[in-house]
Amino acid sequence: MALKTQQPGATNVNTRPVSEDKAGWRDVTAEVRTFVLKSFPLARKQQIKNSDALLESGTIDSQGVLEVVAFIERDFSTVVEDEELSPENFQTIDRIAAFILSKTALQKPGSGTR
Secondary structure (H helix, E strand, O other), rough: OOOOOOOOOOOOOOOOOOOOOOOOOHHHHHHHHHHHHHHHHHHHHHHHOOOOOOOOOOOOOOOHHHHHHHHHHHHHHOOOHHHHHHHHHOOOHHHHHHHHHHHHHOOOOOOOOO
């Protein structure tokens, strides 16, 4: 099977699109929002904003937090440590995105750390 390259802006139906601006930076908040809306029906029903409380509203429960952690680890190639599983990191879409950015900013290319 040959690997195919994709033109910028093109959509491959077999992969999840990555939000990028013209400089190639990922829009982490948009990716988190897309995941939350896709994974949690109550988020769609309530038409949540990025600053809405996900845990207190019941939009995301403890099982949902584990789904968010799996999403972060899979899509952002980082490891969420047990001590980072605090409500502050998962309370809103904005806080989840900030948590991801803080985790990925700490990773140095080629350092071998996650």
